[in-house]
Amino acid sequence: MTSPLYLAIDTPHLDAAQTLAQKVRHHVGGLKLGLEFFCANGHHGVHEMAKVGLPIFLDLKLHDIPNTVAKAIQALRPLEPAVLTVHAAGGRAMLEEAKAVAGVGTKVVAVTVLTSLDSPDLDDIGVGGTPHDQVVRLAALAREAGLDGIVCSGHEVRSARKAWPGGFFVVPGVRPANGKAGDQKRIVTPAQALSDGASILVVGRPISQSSDPDLAAREIEATL
């Protein structure tokens, strides 16, 4: 069975990214390349990482007016990512445009409330209510706009899955039982996220910062 674990490769260095991916490739189901990697290495970097032979999740969290996001996604189409992120807060028209222009093989998923935010952070940006309420609201919007799924924390994935049984749920901010939270505020264990309905789990530092990344990936895999 394909592993639900996607490794977040957050480095600007292509050679370090390749070395890490080669170490863990038998124990993860895909590679997530984010802004740090893409800003430094662009299309070339993504092509190089695709040679590892795992699905590529391109996490660029696009958020702009509908026309700009649509043009950006058109420019990314040759990369044929398996998964691509946009921000749900970009609104209905932006989400619809994003899905309309993405390649058929690309799941477009909407980031709802970043896992680094909690209720006081939402107050700061003028969003009333809890992260849970906001995730449920944005998940409904993403579904109505025709997206494939959402990104949310393990705290909300159970409710989100219940409301959208066929959705694709990406859960980052997962930590092994005694793992360091770092800047993540809404964390759960990988096993909890999966049993609550996650489709894939995004794990970065617990694997990439380990002295033995392959062992760290295998240890997480063993808990699932």
Ligand SMILES: O=C(O)c1cc(=O)[nH]c(=O)n1[C@@H]1O[C@H](COP(=O)(O)O)[C@@H](O)[C@H]1O
């Ligand atoms: O879209 C994401 O992947 C994402 C959304 C979110 O709400 N929180 C979040 O942490 N992420 C990403 O998931 C990864 C988490 O990394 P670690 O905290 O090192 O496991 C990072 O690459 C983040 O960019």
